Amino acid sequence: MTRYQHLATLLAQRIEQGLYQGGERLPSVRALSQEHGVSISTVQQAYYLLEQQQLIVPYPRSGYFVRTRKASPPIPAMSRPVQRPVEVKKWGAVLELVQARQDPNLISLGSSQPDLTQNTLKPLWKQLQRVGQRQDPSSFMYDQLAGTPLLREQIARLMVDSGCQLSAEDIVVTSGATEALAVAIRAVANPGDIVAVESPVFHGILQILCGLDIKVIEIPTDFTNGISLEALELVLEQWPIKAVLVVPHCNNPLGFIMPPHRKRALMTLAQRYDIAIIEDDVYGELAYEYPRPTTLKSMDIDGRVLLCSSFSKTLAPGLRVGWVVSGRYFDRVMHAKYTNTGTTAICTQLAIAEFIRQGYYQPHVRRMRSLYQRNLETFACWLRYYFPEEICVSRPQGGFVLWVEMPEYMDGVQLREHLRATANIHIAEGSLFSASGKYRHCLRMSCSQPWSNDMEKTIATIGAAIKGMLLTYQKNVPV
């Protein structure tokens, strides 16, 4: 046994014995070299071996950590929202979140913005430049109502991966996923109607429903299986629901991918009660599994699924290009699109269409997928390190957001206000993700940005704030 193998075995034993716990930082290379009287390169070789054995993980500029696989924080239990239709409010807090996105003085972990710094995105700039160079007057003219045919063809091609056989004629391009969802909802529900959603649910969806005077009913949702079909069926028995809106792939905020048999069961349920399904697939392309999961739309035999998606999470949100595949509701979607924004800007559509056509899309998305997966692991690891032991954390199967559940008596709103006032950090409290005031003790954190020392400080600050608040509660409210 060589020296480095010996050292590696010793360290592996210590990890097994719990001396170094999951998520914990291992001693520095220099410290170990002094402790064991071996050379720096011997320690590095030992760490490399342990890394290959998947016992430890290196994080750039942070050192080595014990892998958290076995010891990662537990997943939260299924949600239990209020099961009656409610009106959506909370615009004030959502507006604050939206405005925090652009505040250069704030560290915003609340908003789910993709990483736009990768080189694989560069050709998209080039394409935009070329649209300007070409000076074709038709790209300054009104677009077709359904969107530029070049882009619709490329979207139809991309969607083959999700199991959908579509043509350009099935697709209506929109100004981002927000408009896709807005026109899809307008196509199936009128003011005063009720739509069922997962719980927790992306706050943007709640606000869109609120803007259209539509009530929501929140359905219990499991962190691995998605929306509870049993609870949904009970609700369908009791209430005149017009549609169910789900985010089945890399769910925002919970991160699950709905298993295929659950998707099929949801389709059957929708048919039995004759309701529409609005499928938000905006994170679908960022699933860590390969091939990507197939959509509800791909199982749709009677045109009741409205699939909404966009390039905001995969490419760039600032381009505002999304789309709807609307099945039997096509005419109503077209009318809603016409009265919402008329048509969509052409130059951004053309830039994206060429980016995809020239083969830049797949390599970029592949890269982002693995980057986000690594980022999420790092974040989860550090949460374990800096946050109190009692937390539960979601285990996302794609995308770049984490859902953190703190002890029930924690107040996320108070935490947000405290962090903003004392540390210029903005987080999204869980209660934004419920129309009925649930999840006040939860957080959603965006983990799209690559790990850095500054980010470690941020996580440490949040962790310390939570611990501090927990201590205060425990003092004040004796259990």
Added chain:
Amino acid sequence: MTRYQHLATLLAQRIEQGLYQGGERLPSVRALSQEHGVSISTVQQAYYLLEQQQLIVPYPRSGYFVRTRKASPPIPAMSRPVQRPVEVKKWGAVLELVQARQDPNLISLGSSQPDLTQNTLKPLWKQLQRVGQRQDPSSFMYDQLAGTPLLREQIARLMVDSGCQLSAEDIVVTSGATEALAVAIRAVANPGDIVAVESPVFHGILQILCGLDIKVIEIPTDFTNGISLEALELVLEQWPIKAVLVVPHCNNPLGFIMPPHRKRALMTLAQRYDIAIIEDDVYGELAYEYPRPTTLKSMDIDGRVLLCSSFSKTLAPGLRVGWVVSGRYFDRVMHAKYTNTGTTAICTQLAIAEFIRQGYYQPHVRRMRSLYQRNLETFACWLRYYFPEEICVSRPQGGFVLWVEMPEYMDGVQLREHLRATANIHIAEGSLFSASGKYRHCLRMSCSQPWSNDMEKTIATIGAAIKGMLLTYQKNVPV
């Protein structure tokens, strides 16, 4: 008196005697030179003199025409719509019109698209190209909800010309004027409410109201003074109106500019009945008078005016950049914007902001204004020439659309279908501009494209079709 002066006097006399009538084509230079035994250049000098005396107008590649000032067709009388709230329909015909815009086989006179071929627009392409070159990740990120500050500052500067003293904070950028109108309406009215509009009114406005389940009541409108305040007051007495939506400058479709005292009276009326005013100023910058007319917004002392506008008619509709100035309804407009499209695309906003900042906007708009004015005169002249005598034609004070009233028994829908089937020409029948089925005997024609021989053929074809239909009617229905 020289030879050419002698010839000019002779021709002027003939015009005065009615030998050559307003709108009629004068003999060619060659024919006159032969008739009077003078040189070609003498005739040209004579025509040049008459042109300076404003008796005749030259049209490129078409020869000289008698000016129609005195002999132009009469303006239609004030409209008399049904005065009760009605629901909007007619989506099928509007969709056909929208789709005709992009059909390369169709000559579309129905859709009001600006001329995008002028050199003064070229720097806008350059700016778009530069946004691509700069590769600044922040322009691929989510924008501020209210829009890019650089653009909002420029819009605030432009609006000084219309009498408004605004700051960037007063402006919310939207995806075109359609979204501006949609969010403005959503901010002041709920589903089931009633909004008063001019009659006839742009079909897009009717469809937006229809999409939001809002009823409209059409108010009689005069071809020079705009909406009848007397009729509006009667309606306000009788119905719970939430807002009045007007297009006071270069009205679409009638072309009037509301006189200042009528605007002040409208403001007073809105205050007395406490209703909101939605002011659509999308053609305001294309007024032929200088300085451009001041907006209702500039007279707004209590924040009840929502001004909606866009760059779709002045620069390029394909960029989809509009804005709202929303006064006391700011918060509701922000919520509606968030739920409609989230944010607006950034790169198009940046390109426009730089185009304005670098001083390209004013020269371009000045050029377009005079081009459109000349185009409209030419079109009106040729309508007089090819259309039956019984028509009335609007006399626009800005913009590029004409409103043509045919005898009451003419059927615009039948005419549209006939022209599309036989000549690949698409026109917009007047009934699109009414929720209560009025104006079936009217047409709106877009005159933005420079005059050409092909356009003359098109106008001749439409004229012949109308004459043919009139003859058939007169045979079948003896008066």
